[in-house]
Amino acid sequence: MTAEPDMNPPVAAAPGASRRRFALIAFLALGASLALWAVAQDAAASVMIAQARPLVEALAGATGLAQSIDAAPDGGWLVWTGRMIVSGPPGMEGTTAKLAISAEGLQHLLRTTPIFLALMAAPPYGADLILRVAAGLAAFWLFLVIASLAAINCDIAIMVNHAPSPVDQKAPPNFQVSARPYSEAAFFLAGLARYATFNVAPFILPVALWLALKPDALALLMRRDQISPSASR
Amino acid sequence: MRLTLLGLMTTTAAPTPVRPVARKASPGLAFVLTFAALALGGVALMILPSVDQAVVRPFTGLLVDVCAVLLNAFGANVSSNGGVLAFVGAPGAVLVANGCNAVEVCLLLSAAILAWPTTIRARLIGVALCVAAVQAINLARIISLLFLSRYSPSLFDFFHHYVWDAVIVLDAVLVYFFWMRRYGALAGG
Numbered sequence: 018m019t020a021e022p023d024m025n026p027p028v029a030a031a032p033g034a035s036r037r038r039f040a041l042i043a044f045l046a047l048g049a050s051l052a053l054w055a056v057a058q059d060a061a062a063s064v065m066i067a068q069a070r071p072l073v074e075a076l077a078g079a080t081g082l083a084q085s086i087d088a089a090p091d092g093g094w095l096v097w098t099g100r101m102i103v104s105g106p107p108g109m110e111g112t113t114a115k116l117a118i119s120a121e122g123l124q125h126l127l128r129t130t131p132i133f134l135a136l137m138a139a140p141p142y143g144a145d146l147i148l149r150v151a152a153g154l155a156a157f158w159l160f161l162v163i164a165s166l167a168a169i170n171c172d173i174a175i176m177v178n179h180a181p182s183p184v185d186q187k188a189p190p191n192f193q194v195s196a197r198p199y200s201e202a203a204f205f206l207a208g209l210a211r212y213a214t215f216n217v218a219p220f221i222l223p224v225a226l227w228l229a230l231k232p233d234a235l236a237l238l239m240r241r242d243q244i245s246p247s248a249s250r
Numbered sequence: 251m252r253l254t255l256l257g258l259m260t261t262t263a264a265p266t267p268v269r270p271v272a273r274k275a276s277p278g279l280a281f282v283l284t285f286a287a288l289a290l291g292g293v294a295l296m297i298l299p300s301v302d303q304a305v306v307r308p309f310t311g312l313l314v315d316v317c318a319v320l321l322n323a324f325g326a327n328v329s330s331n332g333g334v335l336a337f338v339g340a341p342g343a344v345l346v347a348n349g350c351n352a353v354e355v356c357l358l359l360s361a362a363i364l365a366w367p368t369t370i371r372a373r374l375i376g377v378a379l380c381v382a383a384v385q386a387i388n389l390a391r392i393i394s395l396l397f398l399s400r401y402s403p404s405l406f407d408f409f410h411h412y413v414w415d416a417v418i419v420l421d422a423v424l425v426y427f428f429w430m431r432r433y434g435a436l437a438g439g
Binding site: 047184 | 412
């Protein structure tokens with residue numbers, strides 16, 4: 018007869034207490050990360066936006082959305098579409114159409130970064146926390162690339178079709194370009210993609226990344242309250 | 251009811267008895283795919299001009315009206331007009347546009363609740379509970395932004411874009427996990 022291993026090892030802390038600790042630290046960390054973001058958002062977001070531009074430019078070029086993307090003085094982007102203006106105000110005809118993507122709009126995509134940081138700062142703490150936070154920030158950067166491509170595609174659809182956005186009624190520019198218009202379905206999908214990336218995805222992203230990078234947190238929040246074996250003896 | 255994406259049961263036609271080959275997808279994957287389909291479908295429906303005119307804009311106007319009623323009940327002199335909530339005879343006003351009505355967060359929460367494998371009753375309770383919780387916070391958000399527009403315009407943008415978005419997401423996460431712990435396991439999900 019051999020000694021059986023303990024199948025019910027003592028739990029370090031009661032689930033209820035762990036959840037309260039999680040909520041308290043997440044709340045405090047949210048305050049701290051929002052304060053940090055208020056001070057450093059221009060610098061932090063500018064770095065991410067500047068680093069995203071070459072990749073967006075390459076992808077936009079490869080997909081035929083744009084020829085090149087320059088940095089604008091305000092920190093935003095100037096998108097050279099390569100589409101020729103065929104009618105518009107005097108002096109514009111024969112020139113290439115360009116689009117401005119404001120820095121404010123690009124920063125808006127990163128507005129839920131403090132939530133991600135706060136959730137990651139809350140317990141439980143596993144190995145490689147810093148690495149996981151860095152991976153999450155890289156995912157935010159990748160999201161910035163995808164969302165800005167969606168924004169460029171939607172602006173080009175509005176410009177080429179010379180019709181208001183089907184989603185937010187954004188008005189077309191005061192000129193027309195020579196290009197094949199988007200089909201009705203493609204025009205709607207362009208609006209849907211921009212709406213989803215600007216107004217919906219930023220709410221999911223921090224929570225999804227937190228759950229993916231910290232699966233222990235989900236286990237902690239879902240653990241049933243029960244008397245620990247050590248306490249029941 | 252348990253949702254499985256590829257929960258197909260197949261049998262071979264061999265003469266000897268064989269064990270059925272069960273091929274089940276991860277419940278996690280099924281949840282993610284169902285959630286994504288519901289969320290994307292909901293957003294696509296919501297942005298249709300007809301739905302926007304018939305549902306979203308009237309709902310936004312209703313939020314503004316409720317804010318006005320609440321504030322006037324506490325002695326503030328405010329008026330609501332469409333999506334605009336404003337102090338009467340004093341500076342300070344907010345325009346509640348699409349994107350400021352928390353409809354997107356409610357839609358995401360509802361999609362997450364409906365995608366979770368539990369009973370219909372638990373899902374309906376979850377949708378009602380979560381929408382109420384998020385919209386209660388959103389009313390506080392609109393009212394606070396109205397006062398910020400009057401007394402501290404420099405803080406308005408930061409609170410509008412960052413603080414309240416963060417609070418609403420945290421509120422949504424907490425109420426969702428509360429619902430999952432309270433009701434989510436009714437069907438053994």
